[in-house]
Amino acid sequence: MEYFTTTSKVSRRATDCAIVGVYERGKLGVGAADVDAASKGEIKRRMKSGDISSSVGRCCILTNVPGVKADRVAVVGLGKSSKLDATAFKKAVTAAAMAISQTKAKQVFNALTLEPVADASPYYLARHSAEAFSDVLYRFDQMKSGRKKAASPLRKIGLAIAKRGDANKSMRGAEHGDGIAAGVALAKELGNLPANVCTPGYLARTAKRLATGNGKLTTKVLSEAEMKRLGMGSLLSVTAGTAEPAKLIVMQYKGAGSKAPVVLVGKGVTFDTGGISLKPGPAMDEMKFDMCGAASVIGTMAAVAKMKLPINLNVIVPAVENMPGSKATKPGDIVKSMSGQTIEVLNTDAEGRLILCDALTYSRRFKPAAVIDVATLTGACVVALGAHRTAIMSNSDDLREEIFAAGDAAEDRGWPMPLGDEYAAQLKSNFADMANIGGPGGGAVTAGCFLGKFTDGLNWAHLDIAGTAWKSGAKKGASGRPVPMLSQVLLARCGALP
Incomplete structure (x- = not known):
């Protein structure tokens, strides 16, 4: 336009x-x-x-x-x-x-x-x-x-x-809006594609295409063999039941020299049956949207590249399918994460956190200024906040407030949710360092607490977009959120706002 x-x-x-x-x-x-x-x-x-x-x-x-x-x-x-x-x-x-x-x-x-x-x-x-x-x-x-x-x-x-003095500000707003809109459109497209098209491999190819011809952006894709060598047993446990190979997509945009990057981690479950803990049939088609976290961070990278922002941004996408099968992870299995911590998988439908925890551990190698993970993580978040606001959890009050303010400014709103030992206590296991689910209460928060166990020393935030990533019913389709919110965070951090 x-x-x-x-x-x-x-x-x-x-x-x-x-x-x-x-x-x-x-x-x-x-x-x-x-x-x-x-x-x-x-x-x-x-x-x-x-x-x-x-x-x-x-x-x-x-x-x-x-x-x-x-x-x-x-x-x-x-x-x-x-x-x-x-x-x-x-x-x-x-x-x-x-x-x-x-x-x-x-x-x-x-x-x-x-x-x-x-x-x-x-x-x-x-x-x-x-x-x-x-x-x-x-x-x-x-x-x-x-x-x-x-x-x-x-x-x-x-x-x-x-007045003429408003021209530059207005044009910058239009250009930024156009860039953000391009990112939203890409996130929508990836979310709306069916799971037999938008596979982990498709996400990887899309990320590689974005880097083609852009001197500031590179993409590499790690195979299952490479992930195994890194010790990503938690991530690989999710993909064990499918024939579709998992991918770990790593995108790096360098627009600010040697400054510490912001890292965005997006959940990329391209279809979620629930695994052995099989989901009920009604509306299971909407589980193609379980990769909207991945779609949003890839879309945000596309927006940043189009706006040519002076910032260093890394995107990490653990991309998998969660399917039942003869080799699928079973309830009660114990897996070892890249961090060395062990996890008792009580419910194979709580798989998003199992891939994100290894991706969060992987993000440490970049010595990030901040890490923000984005995931359609819990139905409990939909119960808590409905379809209007994204849940924001963080181990940093400043980062949580930064994201909250960015959502307000971008008209892509979130709401702060707590983290704490009283919630994390639900994750205790008799057989491993932790379980992958807690009790029936506070499910969105206990999921955040689980991820928090892998973020010690990181300036980290978790966005649960289960209620905001897509719409159901007659207007069914991906929303492209929270690309505007994330873009606002990055625009503010690099001083690109007027």
Whole structure:
């Protein structure tokens, strides 16, 4: 997508579609007031007739508006002017984008960026706009036969600014939003692909393709034999029942010389049957999404590479299938992790933590500034937080707060969850150093405590995205979260925010 900024009035801008907003009680937004004046009251007349709604997310497209050079004017509701925040703004842009996507518009002029959005600068308004349009225009239809719906012809988005001094900030926001959107789209695509296509090998090939032609990015892939030599018995116990070879994907982006890298570790279970602790049949198809942690960290790497951030970032993806079979790990088996600690596998469906613990141990060789693992780890997290917020756990108050603040700024929110010995006590085993599950209470937290046993001395955080990684029902599909949250953490760390 191409972006530009302008101080032009909406009514004087020749474009396929201009976007303006209206508030409750008949109040017009900046762009709408200009269009109304140029058209001698057209917007107000349409509001009185009920054609235009001020409710947040409602959109009406007007054509042939007198006195206005745009072919169409998308009028979107903004709700109460006193409550226009970044969330409502993004919802309004999304509504406009959805309406415009049904037209043949090739160029759009977004005047909503002129509105006084609470705690949002021109940078964030432009960034949220870019992300919203990309989210609406995303399509996953490569697995369908027959004639496909034509892609939107939209190629250019103009962003209104109040003064020329806002141009650089707005353009940077659009560029960052475009980069983050590319990462989100890749994460969605990997998540949406079926497990017979998106295998551990497919993830590895995708990571290698990202590195092709990029002098700052390298990818290497470790085989099962190499993992065995490293002592990754915990990881390999998960893949024992499948014919699909496991992969350990290691991506390294060097944009900041010799500085310590941030390491992102993503759970890559490309399909999770539960193993011998077999899952129930209903909705098991959604277990193709159990690699969304991997998809999100690979997507974040794609975003960082596109934005060319001055940061060192490493991504580690333990990629496996969890299948039952004659050689599959059984409940009660004891395995030895790369750290040397032994684990009694009481439930083979608690497999994500078994691959992550070895990946976390592997991350130590990079002497990281911070390690953040991302995983669709527990159903208990869905019970606790639903589908709205990602669970954030950390052995560092500062890192937990950093991630929480990043999620708020990126409109990709999380919520802090505790860790503690009182929860970790549930992991005691009579036969090994620890069990891989605790009791029925606090399941999301005990999973985090399990991973914490492998992070002594690391500045570490754990993100449980079981509730936020995908949607079920009629709109089933991967969400691409938490790519925006992770990208915000990295943008802030490298000083790329205005």
